[in-house]
Amino acid sequence: MSDSPWKSKGPPKGPPSRGPQANGPRRPDGPKREHPSRAPSPRDIATAEHQHVREHRELELRLYGVNAVRAAFHRRPDALRKLYLVSERIPQLQPMLRWCVAHRVGYRVVEDEADLQRLASSTHHEGVVADFQRETPQTLTTWLQHVPQGPVCVLWLDGVGNPHNLGAVLRSAAHFGVAAILLPKHSTLSLSGAAARVAEGGAEAVPFIRLGREDNSLAQLRGAGFALAATVVRDGASVFDAQLPQRLVYVLGAEGEGMSQELAAACDLRVSIPGSGKVESLNVAAATAVLLAEWTRKAKAVA
Incomplete structure (x- = not known):
């Protein structure tokens, strides 16, 4: 039986057909004649250029x-x-x-x-x-294979998006020797020219790590000896009084909204930076510098 969609009762007689009407009218579901491709329109060209850029x-x-x-x-x-x-x-x-x-x-x-x-x-x-x-962020699994023993501090950025704040965070992270910046699986945050300029070279000193599922990431970090500290504006222990683990992940929330409640609840401790109360809080970049300075002071005191 023929696989052709053309209806035929036997082999064609005479010379081979030269067109679709040679053996009768074409069925509606039969093959269609291909038309030569049209020249691209200005809109097509603009779209292709935009995609290339x-x-x-x-x-x-x-x-x-x-x-x-x-x-x-x-x-x-x-x-x-x-x-x-x-x-x-x-x-x-x-x-x-x-x-x-x-x-x-x-x-x-x-x-x-x-x-x-x-x-x-x-x-x-x-x-x-x-x-x-552009560098491709490492996976958490790959990064953990090379983490040294002893005191290590890491930053988990849960929604931080302002490039100038990111740059300032990176500058402080490089200054205090932070081992990595952890980015949630669906975060759109990435290094930009503006962030790198504000970081003043710090962007090259701190690798970005792309996380997988949140529960898996938490389990992996804890398996490597890390505790997670949610940094909150209120209802947290004073970071100056808290016992900060030597292997610590500071979880920092987005500007304004803070971190997700689910992630904060999953952390091992909650810390705050006490102040005069004349302003609600420090912005994420200034808070990062204070948090890292305090962890560094305590880690060195133990060592």
Whole structure:
């Protein structure tokens, strides 16, 4: 039996047919003649270009600011893709320029700083902008395989989204030697040029870890000896009086809303930063610096 959708009582007689009507009218559910593809419209082209730009941005990170760019280059020079700078920065960035020449990486000396402002979408470019290949966050399982023994402090960011706050958090985290930044599975938070500039090089010192399911992540962390401390505005023990474990995860909530109640309830302790009461609380970046300073002081006292 023939698999063809064409109805036929036997092999065709005479020369082979040249069109669909040769053996009778085509059935409605039969194969359709393919039409030549039409030329792309301006809208199609714009959509394709937008998709290309979006994919490019997902794969690359545009950094600006001298400390942020130099820190990224120092740690992972192979990730540098393009460099833009004003002539005044040439003496300071000679190692990067020599690398670009030796490895055929494009660079451009920009005459008008307004060009850098457009590239960075910021006036705080400090005379240099660079494109780097974006790093993929590690998984918690992979990261835990390499965590050293002894005192370790980690930050779990539950909804922090402001890039300037993230940058300030990263700067404090790098200063106090935080081992990692933990990001919830569905968090859209990622490193941006603005956050890296505010971090002043700290973004390269603290790895981002992408978590899986919350219950699994909690179990993995506890299995590695970590306790979790929910940082709350009120109803928590004073961080200055609390017994802080040497292997600790500070859980920090979003600006304004705080962390989810479910996550706070799942933590092992709740800590607050007492104050005068003249303001409700510190913002997440300032609070992070206080929390890390206190953990570091107590960890060193025990050691």
